[in-house]
Amino acid sequence: QVQLKESGPGLVQPSQTLSLTCTVSGLSLTSNSVSWIRQPPGKGLEWMGVIWSNGGTDYNSAIKSRLSISRDTSKSQVFLKMNSLQTEDTAMYFCARGEGGPPYWYFDFWGPGTMVTVSS
Amino acid sequence: DIQMTQSPPVLSASVGDRVTLSCKASQNINKNLDWYQQKHGEAPKLLIYYTNNLQTGIPSRFSGSGSGTDYTLTISSLQPEDVATYYCYQYNSGYTFGAGTKLELK
Numbered sequence: 192q193v194q195l196k197e198s199g200p201g202l203v204q205p206s207q208t209l210s211l212t213c214t215v216s217g218l219s220l221t222s223n224s225v226s227w228i229r230q231p232p233g234k235g236l237e238w239m240g241v242i243w244s245n246g247g248t249d250y251n252s253a254i255k256s257r258l259s260i261s262r263d264t265s266k267s268q269v270f271l272k273m274n275s276l277q278t279e280d281t282a283m284y285f286c287a288r289g290e291g292g293p294p295y296w297y298f299d300f301w302g303p304g305t306m307v308t309v310s311s
Numbered sequence: 312d313i314q315m316t317q318s319p320p321v322l323s324a325s326v327g328d329r330v331t332l333s334c335k336a337s338q339n340i341n342k343n344l345d346w347y348q349q350k351h352g353e354a355p356k357l358l359i360y361y362t363n364n365l366q367t368g369i370p371s372r373f374s375g376s377g378s379g380t381d382y383t384l385t386i387s388s389l390q391p392e393d394v395a396t397y398y399c400y401q402y403n404s405g406y407t408f409g410a411g412t413k414l415e416l417k
């Protein structure tokens with residue numbers, strides 16, 4: 192069955208770079224897209240970016256200058272890197288599979304999330 | 312960027328009530344909208360895709376409707392397990408979540 196699981200450092204210092212990994216099983220990254228979505232404590236969801244099945248990427252314009260998403264298809268892993276972290280980047284970070292051909296597009300499988308705290 | 316406005320922010324209802332949650336887009340999103348349910352401490356869960364398509368395994372008391380800029384999620388008979396926050400999500404132009412509606416039991 193399809194599973195996704197996020198992993199990361201938990202605590203990051205301000206101005207540093209965040210590196211997260213989403214490890215997937217039950218699906219091929221060359222046939223599926225994976226998005227990153229985050230949620231600050233007590234707040235709503237924010238779509239961050241996507242890596243498509245062809246390896247192309249799209250990013251939220253609000254954080255595009257700080258964000259990079261890549262993958263290693265042989266390891267079934269998707270990576271998020273975001274630089275210049277600030278306290279407002281403290282959030283639960285989720286990866287999710289995007290599914291559906293036009294006009295459908297939805298996130299049908301999600302990881303449990305990994306909490307990232309930005310603090311000195 | 313398209314803005315998604317959900318109302319009300321908090322809704323209190325009783326078991327068995329018919330509940331309607333609203334999502335309004337800042338421009339026409341051509342029915343390119345999904346609904347997600349998030350229970351406390353869990354990842355979001357897909358309920359409805361492309362405005363009115365029920366995801367596999369989701370109870371039929373959930374339904375979606377709408378067009379243009381105005382969309383609705385309806386729960387026909389509220390159950391205790393439906394207590395959660397509900398988010399709409401548009402993918403017509405960019406990708407944007409609404410701020411959510413928190414559904415509570417009265």
